Structures are given as structure tokens and as C-alpha cells.
Amino acid sequence: MTASPAVEVLPGSPTPLGAHWDGTGTNFALWSAGAHAVDLCLFDADGTEHRHRLTESTHQIWHGRVGGIGPGQRYGYRVHGPYEPSAGQRYNPAKLLLDPYARAVDGELRLDPALFGHPVDAVDSPVPDGQDSAPSVPRGVVVHDTFPWDGDRALRTSWSDTVIYEVHVKGATMRHPGVPAQLRGTYAGLAHPAFVEHLQSLGVTAVELLPVHSFVSEPHLLRRGLTNYWGYNTLGFFAPHAGYSASGSSGGQVTEFKTMVKALHAAGIEVILDVVYNHTAEGDQTGPTLSLKGIDNAGYYRVDGANPARYTDFTGCGNTLDVRRSPVLALLMDSLRYWVTEMHVDGFRFDLAPALARSTEDFDRFSGFFDVVHQDPVVSQVKLIAEPWDVGPGGYQVGNFPPPWTEWNAAYRDTVRDVWSGAHVGVRDLAYRLTGSSDLYRSDGRRPFASINFVTAHDGFTLRDLVTYQDKRNEANGEENRDGESHNRGWNCGVEGETDDVAVTALRRRQVRNLLGTLLLSTGVPMLTAGDELGRTQRGNNNAYCQDTELSWLDWSQVDEELRAFVAHVLALRRSAPVLRQEAFFEGHELPGTGGTRDLAWFAPDGKQLTTTDWFDTGLQTIGMYLDGRGIRARDALGRPVVDDSYLIWLHAGAEPVTLELPAAPWADGYELVVSTEYATGAPPATAVVAPSPVELPGRCVWVLKVLRRP
Secondary structure (H helix, E strand, O other), rough: OOOOOOOOOOOOOOOEEEEEEEOHHHHHHEEOOOOOOOOEEEEOOOOOEEEEEEEEEEEEEEEEEEEEEOOOOEEEEEEOOOOHHHHOOEEOOOOOOOOOOOEEEEEOOOHHHHHHOOOOOOOOOOOOOOOHHHHHEEEEEEOOOOOOOOOOOOOOHHHHHOOEEEEEEEHHHHOOOOOOOOHHHOHHHHHOHHHHHHHHHOOOOEEEOOOEEEEEOHHHHHHHOOOOOOOOOEEEEEEEEEOOOOOOOOOHHHHHHHHHHHHHHOOOEEEEEEOOOOOOOOOOOOOOOOHHHHHHHHHOEEEEOOOOOOOOOOOOOOOOOOOOOHHHHHHHHHHHHHHHHOOOOEEEEEHHHHHHHHOOOOOOOOHHHHHHHOOOOHHHHOOEEEEEEEOOOOOOOOOOOOOOOOOOHHHHHHHHHHHHOOOOOOHHHHHHHHEOOOHHHHHOOOOOOEEEEEEOOOOOOOOHEEEEOOOOOHHHOOOOOOOOOOOOOOOOOOOOOOOHHHHHHHHHHHHHHHHHHHHHEEEEEEEEEEOOOOOOOOOOOHHHHHOOOOOOOOOOOOHHHHHHHHHHHHHHHHHHHHHHHHOOOOOOOHHHHHHHHOOOOEOOOOOOEEOOHHHOOOOEEEEEEEEOOHOOOOOOOOEOOOOOOOEEEEOOOOOOOOOOOOOOOOOEEEEEEEEOOOOOOOOOOOEEOOOEEEEOOOOOOEEEEEEEOOO
8 A cells, every 4th residue: 555645535425325437536435334434445557555534424324526536446445443243343444345336346356364354263353353455355446338228128028928048157158169269158158149049049038147246256165276156155236247257357347248138138038137135255254354244244244143243144155134224225226226227137036035034033025125125116127036945944935925026936846856756746746836836826816927947957966967866976066075965856767877878868868858848838937957958967066056167167069959959849839829828827617618628627547537536646657737728818918818729738757658548529629749758859750640549658758739629
């Protein structure tokens, strides 16, 4: 640090928070309730630091305006106050702190003892560590851009038409030969036509990006020579992660991110962000002091009431943001609005969402978080998806989020995996999952699209590995294979790991099609995990959060073209058939004028509708789902009833073929086979029309039969 040059710090304004350039200077504003003093730290291009005391404080917001400071300026804060961990106070001006409202971040986190507010060998010491952390931590960047949106706006694809593709920005294109080398692994790479055209060819309508908020790696990973690949370790809630930018970290990542969004919108694809507001990268009492911990520890985090030197941890990541406090809730909402209004994103998936709605210890459907989100004129209008579990008391809240929230439906995942792995669970729960999970979402007025259906996600086995491995293989993570889920509800088809056995390989490929076919034909919103349609493997690693290597990146040299064609074929059918993406729950009632058919009916192999005994038969592995397109309870834009073709879908998880008695009139006069998972691409080799008579359904197979009726 050098002596501060003769720069006048004017009072400025307490609003808006963050660093905002007005054309001739920049206003800086930082909330801290317990600070005694705040220094604004400005950095020259060579890293020289200049400190300026902010002497104005309004309603606990420290602020000042510095003339001549503009876009590209690196900055941070040093906050003075008591260092009393036993009272929840961890002020330490030796630590350079990132502005929580910084819109761009420059620099990497470098592992160094100076990162920690406490002496590394004395976590609970009442004496703070005095080493300067500035050389080892990222800094904020003043940003101002006038991006040419040219009329771009949110797409607002209806939920019933939505197909989500969960993807990692870097992993998507790091190995893509069609993307220029300098763009691979970046926002620009994701927006490149070579990748966008892949999404369009599948029929995807939205990408759900793993975290793109600025993040850093945990010290324990850096010590092992690893990094946080997934990004669930947020440092800044406004800044796009600079590591995904081909433009560097001078603020160009903001423009590059906007360019990506604009390109995806032009292709008809929404952008949903996986956001982590439940905890930050500062961890527990042993973690580094990087931002909020040093700005106002007890003001931002839930500290343990019995021992304020510790944190209440509902996240399993060391700390939990205290969204009950107005400034913290404002930070969250300001961030969400920023990403919608300034960055044009179309929705959010909230990581460990129950942690945001715990008024005390328990999850609260009437928490202030929900109230603020629901009344916000901006945030309430975009797609809101909850990961409905955390590690706190009663953490599993699938089905319990209020309207208009949608949820990752873990019950769907578990049921579908159980059925196709050969577990004897019957078909009763499967019927709920296939039709939008009315048992979970109907009672509070939500629709079938409240269920985000998935079989795999970033966390866990890839789909190929789910049918290849019984046991996880996470040794590369450096935790002696203790990490990751041990009960995966999968089946390796009789052989553990990769094999050259032709019969086993063929069975695995069919099982992948069965799982994908079930997912894409179910009512609700399907979510594909990037690479599952390509046949991607992580070689049995089901917790690759720290594997920023070819293990995690999509391998475009080993694409299963037939599998990709299968996904595109089934999604094309889904897109063309409103009866497969219903906006209202089925009633199961007879339809007037049809001779006795129902909007939804369930059939056993003998051609009869399922009985009560059948529903409770855990050995039943075959079910027929009849969907009558004349019973859709929806109208088009002109108010006319929507009428569609009717379909009979068979799911048979048994190993041996089964003889089906296909229902005759009034259900159908004949059937056309339009999808069969016995074929590599799902499309029968020729038009297959069958009469309502006995037919043989192959073992472990999904059929979609289009109903034919005489004029």
C-alpha cells in the first residue's frame, strides 16, 4: 500500500448499494451495522493499493463518491470493528473484502494463511490474524456497459412446453471440436452455433446453468490440488464467474454473458440460473474471511445463539445466510432482480431452497422470503424452481413449497429408478409420477408442471453410469470414496463397470432408452442432464464436484448418435402431442360421447383396467397408460377446446416378454407403434399398425401406441 493520493471523497449517496459510475465518478455504498469505520481500497493496474476512509454512514450504510474513478477500476473494502468471535464479531481490517454487490470480479483466490481472519493454528483466538490478505484474494471491478439488447426480452415459454437441459458452462464445450479453441469452456462457447444447434436439434427449450455467480474453491480442495468445478461456493451474487469468460476479468465477462443470453434467446432457448443464496464460500469458523464475514459476520450469517463463535449450518457447507434479516433479504432480491432486468435471464433454480425459508429451525411455507418473492413485480414473473431439501431438521420438503413454485421432484427420480432397476415396488407410485404427481402438488392448487421430473442431475451418476455401476468410484476426489451417495437405486445389468460383453452392452443401452423414454413421456416438466443424450460416462464417479477435467467435460468424440436421435424423436412426439404435456391434472372420468373412454385409464396386460388388487401388487412390472386426446382440459388462444390424438403407453420392466391384450373399441379400432425402446433410435423401422388383438411386448421395453379410430 502507498499513501493515498490527494483524492477527495465526497459524501455520495447510500443508494444504490455497490459501485455505480455516473459518467464522471463512482459512488460506493456498503452495508455494515456494526462497523466502526470502513476504508475503500482502490488498486492501480500494478496492484498498488490506495485507501480512502468513508466518513459518511446513513442507516448503517457507509458511502462516498470518488471523482475520476470509472469502469475497470479494481476495488475492495477493509472494515474496522471489534474482533470478538465469541460474540459473533469478526472485523479485521487486515483482510481485503469483496463488495457483495460487485458486478464483476478480478483475480483468483490463492491459498495462503493470510486468507483467514484468525491465526491458522488457533481458530478461537481472541486475537485476529494480522497478515494482509490483499495479494491473495479477488477484487471487485467497477462496471458500466450499454449492451445493445436490440429488443431482446424474456421468452416466457409456457411451463407445459418447457424442456430443461441442465448444463455446466465450461463442461459443455471444453472438448467440442466445432467450437473455436479460444471459446471453449466459456459463455461465448455456449452461445456458439455448434452448441446451440445441438440444443435445437434435441428440442430443448431452456438451459439450466450450473452456478455462474462468481465463486472460489474451498481451501481443503486447494490443499489437495483440486478445485470446485460445479461452482456451489458463491463469493459474489452479482458478478458472472470470470473463469467462464473468453474476455478476461476486466468486466468483459458481463458483456459476454449478455451476448450468450441474447444468442440463446434468438434460438428460442430460455436461460435459467442455478443460484446459491443459502451459504457462501467463507464456510464455518475455520474458513477464510473474504467478504461478508469481515463486513458484518453476525449481520449476514446465522450464528449459533448458544455459541456465536459457531454457525447454524442448514446447508452442510459451514454457514447459512440469515435471510430473516432485511439487509440480507434485500441483497438476495436485489441480485435476483439484477439478473432478470440487466442480464435478461428467464428463471432460477434455488439450491437447498428450504434453508431460505427457515424462520427459526423449521421450514416455514409462510416465511418472509416467500412473501417478498411472491409480491415482487419482477422476480415473481420468471420461472422459480426449488431444490426442496437441505440438511436441516425436516429438510426433505418435496411437495411442500407454495404456489407458484415448481420443484425438483426427487420422488419422481427415485420411483423411476426403482422400477427400471428391477426393484419390486409395483406400479402404484409410478402412476402418480407419470401423470404429474398429483399426490404432491394438487392439494395447494398447483398444476402438473410444478413437478420438474428428472432421473439424473449433475449430482450423482450419469445415466450411462447408472446402468453400469452399482458402486460409486470417487477415489479421485481424495476422500477415500466416502463422499457421494451410496444408495443409487440403479442396476449394472449384471456386470460391474464397463464390459465388452455384447449382450450386457445392448441391455444397458436399452435401459438408458427406457429411463429417458419414461422421463420424456411423463406429464410435468422433463429435465435432461447434459451428456446423458450422448452416452456420457464419469467412470463411476457420482460426486464429480471437484473434477475440472475431461472426466466431467462432455466428450464430443464419443457421441452415441443413435441415442441422440432417440431423444430427439421422443421430444418431437412430446412437442406435437398436447396430451403428453397436460396443463391440468387428469380426472379419470368418462368422456361424454366417446362410448365410455376416460381421459386417463390404466390397463393390465390382460387388456382390463387395473383393479385395486393390481394397484397394491408389488410384483406387477407392466402397466398401460391410456391418454385420451379428447379429454384435454385446456383451450387455445381463441378459446376453442384443445383436442389431440390419443395414445396408449406401455412400460414393461420385466426381463421376459409379455403378451398384451390391446383394448378394443371404444378405446381404439387399431394402433400405430410410434416409439419403441427396442430400437436404437426409438423409431420402428416401418409403420407398424396392429389390431386390438394379442401382441408380444419385448422384455424391458417402452411402447408408445397411437390410437387409430375409424372415421
